[in-house]
Amino acid sequence: MKPIGYEIPTLIGALFAAMVLFSIERIPTNLTALGLLLFLVLAGLLPADEAFLGFGSDVVVMMLGLLIWVEGLVHTGITRVLERIIMRYTSAQYNRFLLVVLIVPALVGAFMSNTTATALFLPIVVGVARRAKLSPAKFLMPLAFASIWVSSITLVSTSTNVVVSGLMTEYGLRGLGMFELAPVGIPIAVAGLLYTFLLARYLVPDRIPEEQITDISAHLYLTEIVIPPDSDLVGETLRDTFLIQDLDLKVLRLDRGGEGHRAPTRAHKPTSPGD
Numbered sequence: 001m002k003p004i005g006y007e008i009p010t011l012i013g014a015l016f017a018a019m020v021l022f023s024i025e026r027i028p029t030n031l032t033a034l035g036l037l038l039f040l041v042l043a044g045l046l047p048a049d050e051a052f053l054g055f056g057s058d059v060v061v062m063m064l065g066l067l068i069w070v071e072g073l074v075h076t077g078i079t080r081v082l083e084r085i086i087m088r089y090t091s092a093q094y095n096r097f098l099l100v101v102l103i104v105p106a107l108v109g110a111f112m113s114n115t116t117a118t119a120l121f122l123p124i125v126v127g128v129a130r131r132a133k134l135s136p137a138k139f140l141m142p143l144a145f146a147s148i149w150v151s152s153i154t155l156v157s158t159s160t161n162v163v164v165s166g167l168m169t170e171y172g173l174r175g176l177g178m179f180e181l182a183p184v185g186i187p188i189a190v191a192g193l194l195y196t197f198l199l200a201r202y203l204v205p206d207r208i209p210e211e212q213i214t215d216i217s218a219h220l221y222l223t224e225i226v227i228p229p230d231s232d233l234v235g236e237t238l239r240d241t242f243l244i245q246d247l248d249l250k251v252l253r254l255d256r257g258g259e260g261h262r263a264p265t266r267a268h269k270p271t272s273p274g275d
Helices: 007-024 028-040 058-073 078-090 094-109 113-130 137-149 161-169 182-203 217-223
Strands: none
Touching: 007 028, 007 058, 028 058, 058 078, 058 113, 078 094, 078 113, 094 113, 094 182, 113 137
């Protein structure tokens, strides 16, 4: 019987350690994944010339492009425009808003990753629901399902399709076409959207008390920054400091020592000592 070398126990131990780190999330998941890859290379379990080969594949580049696209939509203010349009035409009515939550993300999710489509519309749905005095909990699950139902319409509607198509080309097979899955995916999407629209109000519980609806978005995105007296930002205005441009922040109020809170202006100097 051939003795077992160190490779199999080492690989099993590395995978187990990675699973533990992924579950406890003490270390960012991306660092855990990269650390596992480097460990496999250093341990001699993975050839160095093949370790990072996947980062240059068409699948990774395409997914990176989709993420950049979504980030561009957020920073250019498209999400805010969509929020105002949705608020204008739904008129704070549950059925209209639910219909928009299902149809609009489904149309967008059919031509980008369904995960990124959900992430794109998540703040929009929460913001519109808050303004309309509706519970966001009743719309977040339908939002997620709307993106899932359309995951088989186009090649890029989910990363799974892109990965499978890439593996097919590696094995000498013809890759999936952009709309090759549409004849099956479109009927599934239509049936799923109708099912969600008709039964969502009865199956999705309301987990947010009514008194917390008006300030839910503030709890999700509110934070506080303390500027020490020796900071390089001392003396700069909001217009010139990177706190607004680079970090994409909206300053709600300033607290300068014991002077209390005040509303900021772009010409105000919030980074004076004591802020």
